[in-house]
Amino acid sequence: MQGVKRRTRRWITLVVMAVATMAAGLGVLAPSVAYAAEGCKVEYKVASQWPGGFTGNVDITNLGTPINKWDLVWTFPNGQRITQIWSATATNSGDTYTAKNVDYNAKIATNGSVSFGFNGSWTTTNGIPAQFKLNGVVCDGSVGQPTTSPTTEPTTTPPPGGATAMETVAAMEPGWNLGNTLDAVGADETAWGNPRVTQALIDNIAAQGYNSIRIPVTWDNHQSKTAPYAVEDAYLDRVEEVVGYALNADLHVLINIHHDSWIWMADMNTNRTVVEARYEAIWTEVATRFRDAPPEVLFESVNEPQFNNVDDPTxxxxxNDLNVSFHEIVRGTGGGNATRVLVLPTLHTNAGQAHLDALSATIASLDDENIAATIHYYGFWPFSVNVAGYTKFNAEVQADLEGYFDRAHAEFVANGIPVIVGEWGLLGFDAHTGTVEQGEKLKFFEYLQYYAAQKDLTLQLWDNGQHFNRTTFQWRDPELYSMMKAGWTSRSGTASSDQVFVAKSGTVSDVSLTLNPNGTTFQALRLGSTNLVQGTDYTISGNTLTIKASRLTALLGDRVYGVKANLHAVFSQGAPWRISVISYDQPTMSAATGATGSFAIPTQFNGDQLATMEAKYADGTAAGPHNWTSYKEFARAFSPDYTAGTISLPQAFWTDVNDGQKVTLTFHFWSGKTVTYYVTESGGNVTGSLT
Incomplete structure (x- = not known):
């Protein structure tokens, strides 16, 4: 796939004969075809297409009397399915789809136009719908020759780049971040441990199925600290080179001012003159350098804006002042920048209602149709870092996600302003990608992608090197990538757990899990490539999957501790759900001594896995960091090492423990087992015991 354009973004109207010829000759869908009829005209376009997926755009022109609301009906000829839609809602009965207006585009004046877009899936052929009906009227006349000819141009006209802001942002889904590289706080892009960016890396990212790349850029170390605050030409050259790599790979690109937001911009309230001058100098140089770049290049004013020692209104x-200045500078350079999509963040890129309202006011004041908003989302905080006992993707975690995306949709998308979730993932990944248990992590990723699609939000995965290996071009967690990839076109089924623990010395019994089909249908339970036998190896009752004791016994074999087999629940679509069959016994611990900087508890995990740890003083109050909860933060206050057979309690834990006071630790394991252990720290030395 390296060096090969995977998708083609063309906005050309072709006559039906030309379309038919191309489709017959190539076996693929031509980019555009127009239909017209007395009363209405519909233009159906494919903005981009790749193996298994495509982005479509539909323009509706009303040639009759004004319409106050509308629905458009068509039938896909080859089993295509809509997986995400914007500027409309869609329902289907088999191959027949009905798209209905949303609030902001319900009215279509005579000779007026509206449009909506969607991402879809296709298999062997991506044929053209033969007919469209607008409010029951067949749009089947000749192009440009309706009974009543339009007297004006459509009211919605794409900018010179060929796509509206909403269409541009939708075409960026899914997106990926080149984190900890050009945003590295140091002299070189390798300062944070990632290799220099190459065309091969970007080609491999495109080959994974990504349609956009966010390239965070920190300018501080490459900008003069005195007026006129010039940016190094060599650094601008390098940024331009990397942007070129992305364009060569047919990716949309988003560049920004990144860690400068906290390095020097955060002092704006007390150092306004310098901050504004530096900010304006960067954007003047960047906008000038990229003035003639194609519209697939987008600018983001600043990453995660924050300001020191001021209240939120200030x-x-x-x-607002920075965003308005950014808009004025970029638009003032002309060329492609006159209509380039500009991306503006909320304060902290947070979707709190007050922050959304403030950005809405800024966008309204600019009166510019080529503006997008951006927020970031790293999950419900206690779950995202595994603290306070939030070990599972439960209803509270889900509700936080829904509320966050609901607010962004209602504030912006419902009013015609696209939204980019410029960074998303889990905060715990900053410490360790295993901070959140694998199955619970997969549920979070599956649902987040689904719900973002429901709210027409474009996602750009944050990856500072912990996900895609930039040397081997392989995913460090292939299971997570499979779940994400499936989420671009469909939902995936999950289950109440991805682990079945069977005590090594106990009697083997049937084990049941609750399936979460998520709109799919359970099809099989598979071991490797072999389907197990329903009724003999397992049973299904409603959404309850029961694995029979006889099959578990065979899978457990010698019953040595650890994962003995991986089964997969296969659903009608999406990624299969792994179920690990694990032989285990009660974990045990041993007494230990050591310094606070290196103390570790010798642990025999015996096949089990640690979920969380509680820490309490004798009076029952919470000990250690986050003293509002007894459940401590995974990978920060404690860390299991299954290979070494230890659980370490780092200095960060002891810093907040009272000297000389005995602390009761309760370790909770995923099997349901617990172990109680006692530690006392005195003068930097720790004693640990079972009593």
């Missing part, structure tokens, strides 16, 4: 005002 901070919102400072951000």
């Amino acid at each position: 901070a919102e005002g400072l951000l």
Whole structure:
């Protein structure tokens, strides 16, 4: 796939004969075809197409009397399915789809137009719908020759780049971040441990199925600290080179001002003259350098804006001033920048209602149709870092996600302003990608992608090197990638757990799990490539999957501790759900001594896995960091090492423990087992015991 354009973004109207010829000759869908009829005209376009997926755009022109609301009906000829839609809602009965208006585009004046877009899936052929009906009227006349000819141009006209802001942002889904590289706080892009960017890396990212790349850029170390605050030409050259790599790979590109937001911009309230001058100098040089770049290049004013020692209303005002200045500078350079999509963040890129309202006011004041908003989302905080006992993707975690995306949709998307979730993932990944248990992590990723699609939000995965290996071009967690990839076109089924623990010395019994089909249908339970036998190896009752004791016994074999087999629940679509069959016994621990900087508890995990740890003083109050909860933060206050057979309690834990006071630790394991252990720290030395 390296060096090969995977998708083609063309916006050309072709006559039906030309379309038919191309489709017959190539076996693929031509980019565009127009239909017209007395009363209405519909233009159906394919903005981009890749193996298994495509982006479509539909323009509706009303040639009759004004319409106050509308629905458009068509039938896909080859089993295509819509997986995400924007500027409309869609329902289907088999191959027949009905798209209905949303609030902001319900009315279509005579000779007026509206449009909507969607991402879809296809298999062997991506044929053209033969007919469209607008409010029951067949749009089947000749192009440009309706009974009543339009007297004006459509009211919605794409900018010169060929796509509206909403269409541009939708075409960026899914997206990926080149994190910890050009945003490295150091002299070189390798300062944070990642290799230099190459065309091969970007080609491999495109080959994974990504349609856009966010390239965070930190300018501080490459900008003069005195007026006129010039940016090094060599650094601009390098940024331009990397942007070129992305364009060569047919990716949309988003570049920004990144860690400067906290390095020097955060002092704007007390150092306004310098901050504004530096900010304006960067954007003047960047906008000038990329003035003639194609519209697939987008600018983001600043990453995660924050301001020191000010209240939120003051901070919102400072951000407004920066966003307005950014808009004025970029638009003032002309060329492609006159209509380039510009991306503006909320304060902290947070979707709190006050932050959304403030950005809405800024966008309204700019009166510019080529603006997008951006937020970031790393999950419900206690779950995302595994603290306070939030070990599972439960209803509270899900509700936080839904509320966050609901607010962004209602504030922006419902009013015609696209939204980019410029960074998303889990905060715990900053410490360790295993901070959140694998199955619970997969549920979070599956649902987040689904719900973002429901709210027409474009996602750009944050990856500082912990996901895609930039040397081997392989995913460090292939299972997570499979779940994400499936989520681009469909939902995936999950289950109440991805682990079945069977005590090594106990009697083997049937084990049941609750399936979460998520709109799919359970099809099989598979071991490797072999389907197990329903009724003999397992049973299904409603959404309850029961694995029979006889099959578990065979899978457990010698019953040595650890994962003995991986089964997969296969659903009608999406990624299969792994179920690990694990032989285990009660974990045990041993007494130990050591310094606070290196203390570790010798642990025999015996096949089990640690979920969380509680820490309490004798009076029952919480000990250690986050003293509002007894459940400590995974990979920060404690860390299991299954290979070494230890659980370490780092200095960060002891810093917040009272000297000389005995602390009761309760370790909770995923099997349901617990172990109680006692530690006392005195003068930097720790004693640990079972009593």
